[in-house]
Structures are given as structure tokens and as C-alpha cells.
Amino acid sequence: MTQYIAAIDQGTTSSRCMIFDPSGSIISIAQQEHRQIYPKPGWVEHDATEIWTNVQQVVHDALRQKDITADQIAAIGITNQRETTLLWDRTTGEPLHNAIVWQDTRTDQLCRELGAGIGQERFRERCGLPLATYFAGPKIAWLLREHPELRARAERGDVLFGTMESWIIYKLTGGTHVTDVTNASRTMLMNINTLRWDDDILAAMDIPRAMLPEIKGSAQTYGTATGELAGVPVASALGDQQAALFGQTCFAEGEAKCTYGTGSFLLLNTGTTPVQSANGLLTTVGYQIGDQAPVYALEGAIAITGSLVQWFRDNLGLITTAPEIETLARTVDDNGGCYIVPAFSGLFAPHWRSDARGVITGLTSYITKGHLARAVLEATAWQTREVVDAMNNDSGVDLTTLKVDGGMTADNLLMQFLSDVLDVPVVRPMVAETTCLGAAYAAGLAVGYWPDIESLRANWHKAAEWHPQMEAATRDREYHNWRKAVERTLNWVEHDSR
Numbered sequence: 001m002t003q004y005i006a007a008i009d010q011g012t013t014s015s016r017c018m019i020f021d022p023s024g025s026i027i028s029i030a031q032q033e034h035r036q037i038y039p040k041p042g043w044v045e046h047d048a049t050e051i052w053t054n055v056q057q058v059v060h061d062a063l064r065q066k067d068i069t070a071d072q073i074a075a076i077g078i079t080n081q082r083e084t085t086l087l088w089d090r091t092t093g094e095p096l097h098n099a100i101v102w103q104d105t106r107t108d109q110l111c112r113e114l115g116a117g118i119g120q121e122r123f124r125e126r127c128g129l130p131l132a133t134y135f136a137g138p139k140i141a142w143l144l145r146e147h148p149e150l151r152a153r154a155e156r157g158d159v160l161f162g163t164m165e166s167w168i169i170y171k172l173t174g175g176t177h178v179t180d181v182t183n184a185s186r187t188m189l190m191n192i193n194t195l196r197w198d199d200d201i202l203a204a205m206d207i208p209r210a211m212l213p214e215i216k217g218s219a220q221t222y223g224t225a226t227g228e229l230a231g232v233p234v235a236s237a238l239g240d241q242q243a244a245l246f247g248q249t250c251f252a253e254g255e256a257k258c259t260y261g262t263g264s265f266l267l268l269n270t271g272t273t274p275v276q277s278a279n280g281l282l283t284t285v286g287y288q289i290g291d292q293a294p295v296y297a298l299e300g301a302i303a304i305t306g307s308l309v310q311w312f313r314d315n316l317g318l319i320t321t322a323p324e325i326e327t328l329a330r331t332v333d334d335n336g337g338c339y340i341v342p343a344f345s346g347l348f349a350p351h352w353r354s355d356a357r358g359v360i361t362g363l364t365s366y367i368t369k370g371h372l373a374r375a376v377l378e379a380t381a382w383q384t385r386e387v388v389d390a391m392n393n394d395s396g397v398d399l400t401t402l403k404v405d406g407g408m409t410a411d412n413l414l415m416q417f418l419s420d421v422l423d424v425p426v427v428r429p430m431v432a433e434t435t436c437l438g439a440a441y442a443a444g445l446a447v448g449y450w451p452d453i454e455s456l457r458a459n460w461h462k463a464a465e466w467h468p469q470m471e472a473a474t475r476d477r478e479y480h481n482w483r484k485a486v487e488r489t490l491n492w493v494e495h496d497s498r
Contacts (some may be wrong), residue, residue, distance in 0.1 A: 004068060005449055006076040006229070007439040008055055010164045011240065012084075012101065012262045015054045017062035018436040019073070022449070024459035026431065028068070030061035037098060042105040042345060045098035048086050051164070052171050060228055070229050075221075076172075077236035077443030079243035079435045080165040082186045085139035087150065087211075088167065090158050093175070096150060099164070100139045103263075103303060105345050107138040108354050110145070114138065114204065120352060123201055128185065128192040128274060128283030130352050133345075134301065136163055137188035141205040157210035163187070165237040166213050172234055173223035179213040180237035181294055185285040190215065192274050192283055195294060217288040218242070219442035236442035238287060240435045241265040245297060246287050247438030248403045248429065249460045251453050256391070256399060258384060259435065260408035263348075264305040266387045267297045268395060279390035280350030289445060289453075298394055300349040300387030304342035304358075305380040306408050311342075312376050318369050326411045328373040336371035337362040339485035340379050347489065350390040357492040361485045377411065381418045382482040388422055401425050405434040412466075420470035421479065430461040 004027055009016040014033040021027055032054040037045040063069070083102035088095045100106070111131045115122050120130040129135055140161055144151050153159045162170065163186070166179045184190040184197075189207065191198040197212055216222060218238050225232045238246060241259055245267045248257040253271035258264060267286065274283045274296045286297035306322075313319050319328060343356035360375070392398045401424055409415060409428045419426040431437050444450045 003072055003074045003449070005440040005444045006059070006062070006073050006232070007436040007443070008059065008076065008078050008168060009240065009436045009439065010051060010055060010078070010080040010168055012081045015051060015058055016436060017055075017058040018433060018440070019062050019066070019068060020437065020440045024431060024437060024441070024456070026433065028062045028065040030058040030065065032058050040106075044101035044104045046084065046101055048088070048095040048099045048167055051099075052167070055168060056227065063228065070232055073229060073232045074449045075233045075235040075443040075447040076225060076229060077238070077439030078165045078168050078234070079238050079240050079439035080163060080168065080183070082163060082183055082239035082241065083134055083136050084164050085136045085143070086162055086164065086167050087140070087143055088160050088162070090160050093171070096159060097143060097147070100143070102134055103345050104139070105133045105354060107133045107142045110138050110142055111354075123188060123204075124276065126191050126198050126201060127188045128276070129188050131188075132352055133354060134348065135186060135188040137201070137205050137207065140207050144207070151208075154211040155208040159211050160213070161211045162213055165239070169222055169234055169237065172225045172227070172229070174226045176223040177213045178216050178222050180216050180218045181285045181288045182218055182239040182242040183237065184215045186239060192285070195285070217290050219287070219289045219446040221446055233447055235446035236439050238439055238442055241267055241299065242284070242286055242297070243436070243438030243442070244405055244434040245269065245438065246441055247431070247434030247436070248405060249453070249457045250403065251457070254395070254397055255403075257403040257405065257434070260305055260380065260404060260406035262305070262307045264302040264380060264384060264406075266300040266384065266391065268391050270296050270298055270395065272296065275394060277390070277394045279393045280352055281387070281390050281394055282349065287442065289442070298391055300391060302383045302387065303346070303348045304344050305383065306406070308340070308342040308376050308379060309408075311344075312373070318372065323410070325373050325376060326413045328370055329377055329413055331370035332368065332374055335374045335378055336367050337364065338367050338371045338375045339482055340372070340375040341485050341489050342379055343489040347486070349387055351486070353490055355491055355493040356489040359485060359488045361488055362481070377414045378417060380408065380414060381421045382479065384418060385421045385479060399424055401427060403427050403429065405429065405432045415464070415466045416469070419466040419468050421475060423468045423475065426466045427462055428464045430463045432463070
């Protein structure tokens with residue numbers, strides 16, 4: 001009987017299930033979107049019960065598409081939107097609050113309090129991360145502060161915390177409370193060197209250890225599934241960007257990938273030693289196979305890329321579908337001097353400025369919707385350039401090729417412009433859905449479906465490649481203008497205002 005590997009991708013806007021064969025080819029795929037809940041400006045939430053319902057549905061649909069049964073699935077892996085924070089009741093398994101999404105900025109004041117006298121770098125040496133609204137730890141602290149009735153229960157372990165992979169594993173297995181090192185490394189609560197919860201940080205944020213999941217490797221069996229996948233080993237968990245690094249087979253030190261989705265995330269494999277950034281990047285765990293030494297990465301996190309296209313479509317109504325933006329952008333030869341910096345929830349790497357807000361600069365009566373469309377696409381490339389420059393400085397080695405994946409890589413104009421502004425080749429693989437693929441690869445390794453990482457490398461094939469065509473003088477001029485536009489975003493939010 002033919003056997004497959006399944007992967008669940010619980011993302012920011014949707015949940016998917018994909019089933020792969022031994023070559024890493026997609027056999028079936030099912031997807032369901034979930035609601036984005038905006039209670040206040042800067043607040044973003046998800047309904048975890050809705051998400052779990054959708055996860056069950058996409059698993060069902062993916063199996064039924066090809067009449068695959070649970071006994072044909074060798075293992076299932078999980079990948080997820082990282083940092084999104086959920087508390088639930090240990091006894092009932094019911095969420096106690098909507099999940100607070102990674103983009104949410106409600107912990108801004110709390111982060112400033114935690115950094116008082118020291119600033120954003122207070123915990124970086126321990127956890128590899130700056131104090132920022134992005135990460136899960138401050139979100140937990142905020143929930144416990146705002147809902148004091150939960151604190152005593154949390155101290156007893158009756159209230160459980162997890163990022164979304166932890167929630168999905170808990171629901172899939174009927175109560176296993178675990179996380180993996182990649183997701184734990186995004187909480188600000190795990191010591192990046194020991195891979196254990198850090199008591200000093202927990203004390204500083206006043207978070208009870210009893211509510212935290214057990215930290216496991218990224219590729220090992222956590223338990224067996226119930227329901228439609230009854231008996232199938234749940235054998236991997238990776239945050240979505242680390243899963244993409246794994247799916248792109250960036251197993252060697254110095255290899256890098258960038259995933260273009262709601263936001264964009266560039267990860268560079270730095271080997272078995274964590275590298276502390278001096279240029280606004282994040283030190284994170286890339287993956288850990290079983291009990292092998294962990295592999296670390298430097299990450300540049302960009303908050304708004306694909307969601308800027310969504311904003312252009314839904315809020316401005318200038319296009320009706322996302323792919324139309326390339327057609328509209330091709331109606332002009334350049335941006336006409338217009339730049340869009342999408343600091344909708346502040347600027348992430350390499351700036352880490354929560355006071356920034358989005359701007360459109362360089363507007364003249366010459367500007368058309370075509371120029372705006374082009375500026376939207378170019379914003380993704382210029383933000384990537386800022387991260388690559390920081391990564392080159394931190395690593396001491398210049399990037400020579402960038403592997404890309406995610407939905408935006410279907411935009412050929414954007415990919416060419418990306419190659420132009422980075423001045424390196426940009427390569428897209430045959431299977432662009434590398435987050436699911438990475439989770440599947442890790443689960444397959446854990447159960448022996450694939451024998452080793454070299455067998456995974458053999459599955460990787462190039463689908464498209466773009467080479468730089470822009471003149472250096474043009475690149476330098478446009479980058480200079482972009483950086484001027486970024487400066488205009490700063491100091492917009494005045495923290496002492498109410």
C-alpha cells in the first residue's frame with residue numbers, strides 16, 4: 001500500500017492540509033480561510049475554535065480528494081503562524097480568550113515597561129530577541145495582567161499556554177501539551193543556549209512556568225492522532241519560517257531563503273552556534289532533528305508584504321484579485337518617484353520601531369494607480385534589501401543567491417525587481433509551498449519515511465531563476481530614496497498620548 005506524509009499548515013489567514021509522496025510532490029491540498037478579528041486599532045485576534053474546526057475540515061478534504069485513508073499516512077507534521085498566543089483550559093480544552101496574533105501591537109506599553117532603564121536589548125543575550133510586541137511572552141503577560149482571575153489558575157497549571165502548533169497538537173492528540181524549539185524560541189521565554197524555559201525572564205514577565213508546554217525537538221513523535229487521522233504519529237512541529245528553511249533544504253551553514261506571504265521572512269542558516277545580531281536581526285532556532293544538536297538561524301522579519309497587496313485590493317479597491325497588481329504595475333515603466341512604506345504596525349527588522357506608521361511619499365499629479373501598484377511591489381523588494389544588508393554585516397559573508405518561496409513568488413515582475421535590488425540571482429523551487437513541505441520532511445525523517453537529509457536535497461529542483469539587470473547607479477539612487485521614505489515613517493506614534 002502506497003504511503004504518504006501529511007502536513008497541516010496553520011497560517012495567519014488560513015489553514016491547509018497537504019499530502020506528499022516520497023518525491024516531495026503534492027498529492028492533494030485543501031485550504032480554509034478564517035476570520036481576522038480587529039477589536040481595536042492595532043489589535044488582531046483569531047478564534048481558535050474556528051481554526052480547529054477548519055483544521056479538521058481541511059484534513060478531511062485532503063484525504064477525500066484522493067481517497068486516502070489514515071493507514072496510508074506514515075506521519076503528520078505541523079507548521080504554524082509563530083508568536084500567535086493562546087490560553088486554554090486544561091480540563092475542558094476550551095480557549096479562554098481569542099488568540100492574540102503576532103501582528104498585534106497591544107503590548108507596546110508593557111514592552112516599554114519591561115525595558116525601562118535598559119531598553120529593547122534587556123533579554124537579547126538570553127533569548128536572542130529584542131523586546132517587541134511581535135513575540136509571545138509579552139502577550140501572555142498582558143493576558144494575565146488584564147484577566148487576573150486566570151493567574152491563580154495558571155500557577156496551578158489549569159490554564160495552558162501555547163502557540164498555534166501547540167494548540168493543534170493538543171487537539172489532535174487529545175491532550176499532549178508540547179511545543180518545539182523553533183516556536184519556543186519565538187516566545188522570548190526560552191534560553192537560546194540551553195533550549196529551556198528561562199526562569200529569570202519568566203520572573204521578569206511574571207509568567208508561571210506551570211502553564212508552559214514541554215519543549216521538544218522539531219522532528220520527533222509527540223503522540224498519535226485521534227479522529228480522522230487516528231493512530232497516525234504526530235511527528236514534527238516547526239514555525240512556518242523554519243519549516244520553509246527546512247523545505248528549501250537549507251541544511252548547510254550560509255544557505256538562506258526568504259518566504260513571501262502575509263509578511264516576509266529571510267532566514268540564514270548559521271550552523272550549531274547562535275549568532276547574536278548587531279544589526280536588528282533575530283537569533284532563532286532553525287530546527288532540531290530528534291536529539292541532535294540544534295541548528296540556529298539569523299532572521300529578518302518583515303511585517304507587511306503580501307498583506308500590502310491585500311490592502312491595495314480590499315481597502316483601496318484598485319484591483320479585484322491579488323495577481324492583477326502585476327498587470328497594473330506593468331502599465332508604467334517605473335514608480336514615478338512614488339514610494340510606499342507599509343509600517344502599518346510599526347517597522348520590524350532591521351529597525352524595530354513600534355512608533356512608525358505607513359507613508360506614501362513622492363506624490364505628484366503625475367502619479368497614477370499603475371505607479372502606486374509598482375510602489376506596492378517595490379516595497380517588498382526594498383524591505384528585503386534592508387534585511388539582506390543587515391544579514392551580510394552580521395554574518396560577514398555576502399549573500400550570493402536567494403531561494404524564495406510563498407505566494408508572491410508567482411509575480412515575475414516582483415521577482416525580477418528583487419534580483420535587481422539585491423544584485424544576486426533569485427531562485428524559486430518546483431514546490432513553492434515549502435512551509436508544508438518542510439513540516440512533512442521533518443515528520444518523515446522522524447519516522448524513517450526518508451532516511452536522511454541528503455535524500456531531501458535530492459528532491460529539490462529549480463523551477464525559475466532571475467538575474468540582476470538594473471544598473472548600479474539606478475539601484476543606488478532608488479535605495480537612497482527608499483531610505484528617505486522610511487525616515488518619514490518614524491516618530492508618528494507619540495507614546496505619552498492617550
